[in-house]
Amino acid sequence: MPRRDAPTVALPPDPVIEVYKKDIDRTLLRETLKLTPGQRLAKLQEFMKAVSNLRGAARRPV
Amino acid sequence: MNDYTDFSQFVHVLHDAGVQFIIVGGVAGTIHGAARATYDLDVVYARDPVNLERLTLALQPLEPYLRGAPKGLPFRWDIDTLARGLNFTLTTTAGAIDLLGEITGGGWYEDLLPDTIEVEAFGVTCRCVTLPKLIALKRAAGDLAISTRSPSSKCSSTNSRAGDLSPHAPCRRFNRVVVRDDGAVGRVERDHHGDGGHLVALPDPLRREDDARGDCGFGGDDRCR
Numbered sequence: 001m002p003r004r005d006a007p008t009v010a011l012p013p014d015p016v017i018e019v020y021k022k023d024i025d026r027t028l029l030r031e032t033l034k035l036t037p038g039q040r041l042a043k044l045q046e047f048m049k050a051v052s053n054l055r056g057a058a059r060r061p062v
Numbered sequence: 063m064n065d066y067t068d069f070s071q072f073v074h075v076l077h078d079a080g081v082q083f084i085i086v087g088g089v090a091g092t093i094h095g096a097a098r099a100t101y102d103l104d105v106v107y108a109r110d111p112v113n114l115e116r117l118t119l120a121l122q123p124l125e126p127y128l129r130g131a132p133k134g135l136p137f138r139w140d141i142d143t144l145a146r147g148l149n150f151t152l153t154t155t156a157g158a159i160d161l162l163g164e165i166t167g168g169g170w171y172e173d174l175l176p177d178t179i180e181v182e183a184f185g186v187t188c189r190c191v192t193l194p195k196l197i198a199l200k201r202a203a204g205d206l207a208i209s210t211r212s213p214s215s216k217c218s219s220t221n222s223r224a225g226d227l228s229p230h231a232p233c234r235r236f237n238r239v240v241v242r243d244d245g246a247v248g249r250v251e252r253d254h255h256g257d258g259g260h261l262v263a264l265p266d267p268l269r270r271e272d273d274a275r276g277d278c279g280f281g282g283d284d285r286c287r
Contacts, residue, residue: 048101
């Protein structure tokens, strides 16, 4: 399957983004950016399923 | 009904029905690389009659209903409802979806179209808003605050400190980062007394020499510089 990746984006320096940047774990972003957009969505979907399962677990008595 | 939103099902349903739509919001952020969760799919849809009909038929099997509304309301998912309304926040058997006829900062489908890219998602090709436009939309929605206000303006009449916010400012958006007319960057903090807020100055981040550049830090491309 051909890789359909998002194009390279050049953003001008932005003070708001720079302030937010220091509070963001950019290692996670770098790992995510290694994936294709489709793989990122699949990962999000899996994450949402996992969250749903965890919610169910919290409601179940031990 | 899923406890979570099935993004794959939504994308396939809309794509297979030939609906003209643009992915925006958190899922668009994920497509661009953001490492954060989102609980619904936000799409901007074209408002022409053909697309309204396609969208109605596509979602019909998913039993759309107004999200957060009490059960039993006489809500009918048909083309008349879609034509009379504009933006819908819906719950369905596939999860939550927001249908936006118009989006703040982006306008209508046709307005947004030049600021989109084609991406392959769940095996089909669909349109997604570009990263710069996504940031602009987030700004317009107030999710990424930026303001233009005079340095001497205030948030409340009882607060007279220099650097306070204007009466028109989003004072209750505490902890947001804002930029004033004079270029000063600060974070909105709640006053100890009352509902007002004030701006706590932050060092100019663009002047930091030790900050390793490499990505934009907002779910963006690693090559942002």
